[in-house]
Amino acid sequence: MTPSRTPSATPSGRLPWVEIARLLATLSVIMQHVPGGGFPPNHWLIGPALAVFFLLAGYFSAARLQGLEAGTWTAGRLMSLLRPYLFWCVAYWLLAGMPVSPASLASVFGLGACPMLTPMWFLRDLMIFTLAAFLLVKCRPALYTLGLFCLFLNRWDDSLAWPSPCMFGDFALGIMLASAAPGCLNRWEKIPLAMHAAILLACAALIWASCADTFLLPDGSFSGLTVLAFLSSGIVLKAVSPGLSRLMAGWASGSFFVYCSHIFVLIALMGVETRFTAPWPPWAWWCLVPVVYMLARGIYLLVRRYAPRALVLMTGRK
DSSP: OOOOOOOOOOOTTTTTTHHHHHHHHHHHHHHHHOOOOOTTTTHHHHHHHHHHHHHHHHHHHHHHHTTHHHHHHHHHHHHHHHHHHHHHHHHHHHHTOOOHHHHHHHHHHTTTGGGGGGHHHHHHHHHHHHHHHHHTTTSSSHHHHHHHHHHHHHHOOOOOOOOOOHHHHHHHHHHHHHHHHHHHHHTTTTTTHHHHHHHHHHHHHHHHHHHTTSSSGGGGGGGGHHHHHHHHHHHHHHOHHHHHHHHHHTTTHHHHHHHHHHHHHHHHHHHHHHHOOOOOOHHHHHHHHHHHHHHHHHHHHHHHHHOOOOHHHHHHHO
């Protein structure tokens, strides 16, 4: 999620289709939070969208965690995540006008009775997972066994909310893939295009059937297929429209900032909904999702241009 030099350029060293997967996953998260009612397909997309984030985080962390400077990198990584975690938690606390009390502060920082209520649970859990991986990566079988057990644990009891065992399993799975098959993410693009298209069609058909109640399908029964569909989307898009593919890969720059800040745009939209009580059809809110993304990204570009040092606090980037 390193900022690009130009809005339409893919960040150096990044795979464009991976950037598009991040963009689509971020849009799915925003879609989950729109105030006018849930988007039916997103019921099956939100879990895999989050899995994409943690899977890629583990994959790209693997080499650093196993290197000679693993301790130094881990400390720097934790600090780069801690800054935006504290910044956005404080911003949320101030915007919500919450009182200065142990209970409210614990709630805002995701340390209270319901840890998932904080908008920044993603950063908090990623810090926990990074530290756990550093402590376990020297004994890889232990890390992989624990990660796979966590994936099973979530399927057995998905009420275990914090830290999310399923998300840790995805993070550990990313480390496993990068360690057992280095460069496997690069080889994914070389799979025949027909297979990528088949993945997208199969995923779309299952989601449509589930939303239409054609047959009952458990939420997590094809989550792995949906994760692959996120990763295949950019590859298919590049074959269909290279220009649009480059544009969307460029829009993905700043997606980390968008993920952290979009909740504030949505709070403003909720205020609009409360102020103007006329019925808002669900599709009106769904159409606003790209607008919310581009508005938050526009703020990111302004901050990057006029106050680049502020991004150290907002995104952890120097």
